[in-house]
Amino acid sequence: MTQRVLIVLHQERSSPGRVAQALLRRGCELDIRRPALGDPLPATMAAHDAAIIFGGPMSANDDLPFIKAEIDWIGVPLREEKPYLGICLGGQMLARHLGARVWSHPEARVEAGYYPIRPTGAGGHLFDDPQYVYQWHREGFDLPSGAVQLAEGVGDFPVQAMRYGDKAYGIQFHPELTTPMMDAWLTLAAERLTQPGAQPAEAHRRGRESHDGALRVWLSRFLDHWLPAENEARQSA
Template sequence: MNELSPVKRVLMVFNSATGQPGRVGTVLRRYGYEFDIRRPGEGDTLPSDMAGYHLAIVFGGPMSANDDHEDNVARIMEWLPHVVNSNAMYLGICLGAQLMARHLGASVSPRSDGMTEIGYYPVEATEAGRDLFPNEMMVYHWHSEGFELPDGAELMARGSVFPNQAYHIDNRIWGIQFHPEVDDETHERWLAKSAEKTERPNGQTPDQQRAGRAKYDAAFGAWFEGFATRVLIDERVIVDSSLGACSV
């Protein structure tokens, strides 16, 4: 570990051997954050003491949040109580949101009709989420399961196929069902690796997804940067960035 203050350190937990922070990393690096990357499915341990981190991010993965036989799922589920009992921020992306919801007592399951969201689909702000989400926004999804809302959570965005799309608890624990990290390189890698999954019910073909990326990605990326600066990034870092110096 380096000598950065915890306010400048982010723990990134990936559920695959090849996952990358993509646009999420690009935005956070712009504010001087450095990353501690762990891959529990590859044998990496997860820290029980979260005092050294401002933020933990758990990214998506191809497995179900209910797959306790998967090493990464079992290890993250064992670790999440340390996050909840700390002062660190948490952002769960897709599987990361589902795992936190499950830890907090909510169910995670597929739709009975097998419908998925793989591609670009709209989400809309709830009344509570209007300060952070536009009335409607096209976001990138890749999932076949959704989460119920945990006790104490506030729903911030909803969708028509999977109703619960974004939640928070006490403005510290956040879960989003979609993928702001997916930049051009990440998207093409996913399509090359798993194009057959786009044939699932309600999935969009690779060409439909590429057309969606060309049409919607700029606005989606701008939304994430605004969300990050308002929710994820410590205000002291924003001040230091605007001054061109980091003194924390």
């Protein structure tokens, strides 16, 4: 049976990028919704096998109805034990749902570009050491109570990947990035590059040449682990 994945985006122009491409190659069906633009979220995961909440320019701390609704909604896949993945904002929403703090750096530092992260003891099967990943964020999150840290940053934002239970993951970085997406972010949000800690645009492009192949391999490995094919899931069960 085809696996159906709920995709939550936050802007009209937002794209699930390479993550969507990888899921489609695996034969998944994608149900794309934008709650910020009025799309509803399902009351149950009965019609979906997994859910991914992507990033966006807003904050998990914003007092916006759709932000609060999404944070609350994360309880649906958690209660029903369906795979959940939060990417950047989606990872911060998972942290907030679990009672952890989402915070800005006290010196207004950001991560924008390619940065190394390292696996913890619990994350060695998922991450290289180091793993260079693409970052585009100004906030980080603390590790919630009961969660397991899988990767750590070597700079300003220590928690880079976590797991809660067996099937819920939150990551700080952007494996969905494609080259057109990078070009758009560098153009439409160029002010981010002027903030402390950000890399200049040419470093982003050099980093993509150096690290994108390894990050593509990481994404494939992670998706195989997070959402195994149905026959593999049955064998594991």
